[in-house]
Amino acid sequence: MRSLLRLFVAVFAVALLASSPARAQLTIEIVGGAGTTIPVSIVPFEGEAALPLSITQIVGADLTRSGLFKLIDPGSMRPSRAEDVRVADWRARSADAVAVGSMRPVGDGRIEVRFALVDAVKSTTLANQIYTIAPTQLRATAHKIADVVYEKLTGDAGVFSTRIAYITKQGPRFALQVADADGFEPQTIVQSNEPLLSPRWSPDGNQIAYVSFEQKKPVVYVQSLLTGQRRAVANFRGSNSAPAWSPDGRRLAVTLSRDGGSQLYLMNADGSDVRRITQSAAIDTEAYFMPDGQSLLFTSDRGGTPQIYRLTLGSGAVERLTFDGSYNVTPRPLPDGRGMVFVRREGGRFQLATMDFASRQVQILTQGPIDESPSIAPNGKLVIYANEQGGRGVLAAVSTDGSVRQRLVSPATDVREPAWGPLPRT
Amino acid sequence: MKNRSQQYAILVLAVLFAAGCSTQPSQPTAPIDDRSTTSGATTTPGASTSGAGSGGVSGSSVPGAGSAGSSSVGSNVLRDPNNILSKRSVFFDFDSFVVSDQYRPLVEAHGRYLAGNRSARATVQGNTDERGSREYNIALGQRRADAIKRMMTLLGAQDAQVETVSFGKEKPRNPGHDEAAWAQNRRADIVHAGE
Numbered sequence: 001m002r003s004l005l006r007l008f009v010a011v012f013a014v015a016l017l018a019s020s021p022a023r024a025q026l027t028i029e030i031v032g033g034a035g036t037t038i039p040v041s042i043v044p045f046e047g048e049a050a051l052p053l054s055i056t057q058i059v060g061a062d063l064t065r066s067g068l069f070k071l072i073d074p075g076s077m078r079p080s081r082a083e084d085v086r087v088a089d090w091r092a093r094s095a096d097a098v099a100v101g102s103m104r105p106v107g108d109g110r111i112e113v114r115f116a117l118v119d120a121v122k123s124t125t126l127a128n129q130i131y132t133i134a135p136t137q138l139r140a141t142a143h144k145i146a147d148v149v150y151e152k153l154t155g156d157a158g159v160f161s162t163r164i165a166y167i168t169k170q171g172p173r174f175a176l177q178v179a180d181a182d183g184f185e186p187q188t189i190v191q192s193n194e195p196l197l198s199p200r201w202s203p204d205g206n207q208i209a210y211v212s213f214e215q216k217k218p219v220v221y222v223q224s225l226l227t228g229q230r231r232a233v234a235n236f237r238g239s240n241s242a243p244a245w246s247p248d249g250r251r252l253a254v255t256l257s258r259d260g261g262s263q264l265y266l267m268n269a270d271g272s273d274v275r276r277i278t279q280s281a282a283i284d285t286e287a288y289f290m291p292d293g294q295s296l297l298f299t300s301d302r303g304g305t306p307q308i309y310r311l312t313l314g315s316g317a318v319e320r321l322t323f324d325g326s327y328n329v330t331p332r333p334l335p336d337g338r339g340m341v342f343v344r345r346e347g348g349r350f351q352l353a354t355m356d357f358a359s360r361q362v363q364i365l366t367q368g369p370i371d372e373s374p375s376i377a378p379n380g381k382l383v384i385y386a387n388e389q390g391g392r393g394v395l396a397a398v399s400t401d402g403s404v405r406q407r408l409v410s411p412a413t414d415v416r417e418p419a420w421g422p423l424p425r426t
Numbered sequence: 427m428k429n430r431s432q433q434y435a436i437l438v439l440a441v442l443f444a445a446g447c448s449t450q451p452s453q454p455t456a457p458i459d460d461r462s463t464t465s466g467a468t469t470t471p472g473a474s475t476s477g478a479g480s481g482g483v484s485g486s487s488v489p490g491a492g493s494a495g496s497s498s499v500g501s502n503v504l505r506d507p508n509n510i511l512s513k514r515s516v517f518f519d520f521d522s523f524v525v526s527d528q529y530r531p532l533v534e535a536h537g538r539y540l541a542g543n544r545s546a547r548a549t550v551q552g553n554t555d556e557r558g559s560r561e562y563n564i565a566l567g568q569r570r571a572d573a574i575k576r577m578m579t580l581l582g583a584q585d586a587q588v589e590t591v592s593f594g595k596e597k598p599r600n601p602g603h604d605e606a607a608w609a610q611n612r613r614a615d616i617v618h619a620g621e
Contacts, residue, residue, distance in 0.1 A: 010544060073443045086526065195596035197560050217549075219593035239568050242561045255565065257590065261572065262565035283565040292455055306562055329559045343559060372559060391603070417560070 018045035025410055026166075026395070029411040032405035033067040035334060038153050040248050041072040041095040042120070045113070046102035055113065058142035059099065062182060067404030073132070075262075082116035082125045097126070099149055110134055115145050116151055119298060126152040131400065139184070157379040163421040164375075164384060165199040165208055166395060169414040170387060177208055178225065178421075183408060189223060190230070198242060199419045200271070202249050208419075209233070209243035209252060220254055224271060233271030244287045245269070245295065253277070253287035253296055264298060264311070270312060277311065278318075280282030287311075295297040297321070297331035297340060306341055321355065330373065334400070335380040341365065341400070343372055365402055375420045384408075384418040428500055442447040461519055464505045483594075503539070510535045514573060518612040523569040525577060536616050541582030547619035549576045553599075555608035567592030570614045 028063060041259040042060045061204050063069040072095040079085045080102040082277035090098050099273035101115035105138070110132055117127040122208065133141050140161065147158030161180045162360045184370045190196065201208055202222075218241045234240035238257035247251060256265050256274075264278040264287050278284040282302035289296045289383045295312045302309075305326040322328035329347035332338060339356040348366035355361065365383070374385040382404070384397045393416040395408035499530050516529040526534055539544050552567030571590035578588055600607035 030538045195593075199594065213593065213596060216593075217551075217589075238590055239564055241564045255561070257568045257572070257592070262568050283562070283569065285565045286559065299559070327558070329562050345558065370557075 013347070014286075016170075025177075025186045025413075026179055026415070027409045027410065028065055028183050029398075030065060030067055030404070031407050032403070034399070034403045037068055037070040038097070039070045039072050039095050040097045040149065040153065041074045041090060041093065042099045043074045043078060043080075044101070045077070045115075051111070051135070053104065053142075055101075055103070055138060055145065056099075057381065058139060058182075059146045059149065062143060062158075064145035065182065066150065067399065068150075068154060082118050083116070084130060085116075085118045085120075087118065087120045087123045090118075096121050096151070097153055099145070101145075106132060111138070113141055113145075114316075115148075117149055126175070135393050142182070143182075155366065156381055157200055157423060159377045159379050159382065159423070160421075162378060165182050165201065165419040165421065166415055167196050167417040168200065168410070169393070169416070178208070182287040182422075186342055189225065190221075197417050199417060200243050200245060201419055201421045202245050203247055203422055204425065205422045207269075209245065211241045211243070220252070222252075222271075222374040231271065231351050233267065233269070233303070234265075234274075235402070240286050242287060244289055246289050247291055247293040252345065253285065255285040255291065258288070264296075266313075277313070286330055288331055288333060291335055291337045297333055299329045299331065308340070321357075321360075322362075332374050332376050334376060341376055341383050342373045343374065352398070363402075365400070366396075366398055371396075374416050375418050377420050378423045382420075384420055385420060386416045432578055441451045447616055452585075479540065485574050486618045489599060507585050511539055514616045516570075516616075517609065518570055518614070520608075520612065523573045525565070525573055530577070533616075534575050537578030537581035538605045539581045540584070541579060544587070546587060548588050549619075550588060550590045550614055552590065552614045553597065555597060556595045556603070556612045557608070558595075560596070563593045564594035567594045567614075570612075574616070 012232065030391050040063065042056045044056050048056060060071050064071055072093050077089060079100045081100060085098050085100060098118045098120055099115065100118070101113060103111055103113050106112045113131045113133060114126060115129045119126050124264055126301050129148065131141050134169040146160040150158035151162065159181055163178050164181055165176060165178045167176055172192065172193055173191060175191040176189045176196050176199055177186045178189055189208060192212060192214050196210055196212050198211045199208050200210065201237040206226055207222055207224050209220060211218050212221055218239045219232050220234035220240045220243045221230050222233050234254045234256060236258035240254060240256055242255040244250050252267055252269055254265050254267060255262050258314055259276065259282065262283045262285050263276055264284045265276050267274040280300065280302045282300055284298055286302045287296045294314065295310050295311050297308060298350040299306055302307050303320065306329050307320060308322045308331045309329050310321055325344055325346055330343040332341045338358065338368055339351060339354055341354050343350055343354050351368035351371050352374050354365055371387045372387055374383050374384050380400060382397050382399055383394060387396055388394065388395055393414040394410070395415050395418050396404040397408065398404065462605060503509050506512055510532055513532050516533060536548065537564060550571040552571035554563040554566045554570065568590065571592060575588045575590045578584060597613040600612065602611040
């Protein structure tokens, strides 16, 4: 009887281990890192072992994945406060900075997380934070801490607390999913037996616009991520596609064929007050607002081949931006408004490129051969995009200076059309 | 327990039980009821989905307004394999939206059919091969569909009788990655209402 009980327990334990849910459907690997990395040590937080989730493991993974940091092993040292950090010990390990912290329960089931970042070279405290959180916020707090480390050590905003949207295809089934920027906790926003494309985050991160073929033609929907409610905002005669949010979240630019051809229109975000803003006999599509909301970039073949133009909304003036090559499409302005990422075709290869608006200089960012759908992280440092590997769609990311490359791996599905969400509003 | 086979039975049951516990619950989706639209419709009211923030969508029927092909002779003709009207696909060269001589008779036949049946409705669906930007390809497919509609209206079909839509590169007929597949996907299809 006792041996049977042991057997039962053993089987149950193994089965439970096997059943722990595969947390990430998208895993992100570094395939090329920056030349110089910042050496930083993340010391396991005091009290962390008692919790179901390791904050420092997530922080370390975030920083490693950025390609800008090198994690230094803390060995057996376990300072938990800035004042416990002996900088000489850490310089001896070649760490430039040390992150330390502690966690303890504080009634109501809540947890107090203390975190400090020490500069081991200058012997200063760069950050000192206390968070009081619910256990469900452990993962989000880890990302917040990683953002602080990133910002203090690079000078740029971290994007570890952002989310990405993307489309998956599995057999005949399409889904629009939203996951954390590290690929964890994917949620299905909408699924369909007909294609979905062009997911676009509203500036406040609460809504997603997208194109769906469920009515056997392209229709633009706007769906709330908070309530799940959605409405078709552009369902005119013909095709409705390429939604783009204005920076104030009040309007959408869309491409409509209702008046013939494919032309750009502006409408309120609820689909009302539709106005045509291009008047050409050509294809005008892929509108994308510049960060100041005063103009938008778009793709047009009015000059004979698809090229990128800028339309100034007040005056209606149109200026051509790309002149090299016969196929330059999918403009995505950088958050600082000083340039853009776009897709160019050269000798049959589709690759990403950047253009600086002041100099008009173009730099190739990726090699292709089938790179498409770039989306820029809200700190302007990383670009997520789609390409193909082994005959199926995969996502990849590259830093805007080309030095860091990531591959995003999904186990079974075909993944495409990534869209990087905004920085969370605190 | 008395014997080994009973022990194994419990073992199997335990594994099955634990395996059942390990299945990820699927995302709750609230099915959205079929909504077929009549051509010319504007926005449709949003359907509420479950608060988990996900929605399920079932396929819907081809939009097509009004009574489909009210002429009984018409529907037979459209399906008669000996009649050119049963052919529905026009293929295009790379980067082109010109209807070649090979396909003119087909397009003209459909145009004349619509001209002779004022209540008949059709949709022309434009497609592209898989190369290039998805959104730009929606516009290219649209251009192909529009070119066919133009030919039809020149023969007397009314503007209201034909809707043109594009699938871009999203619904390839041939999923291959070579020129033979691409040639099949650079295509516009004529779909009559009710089909």
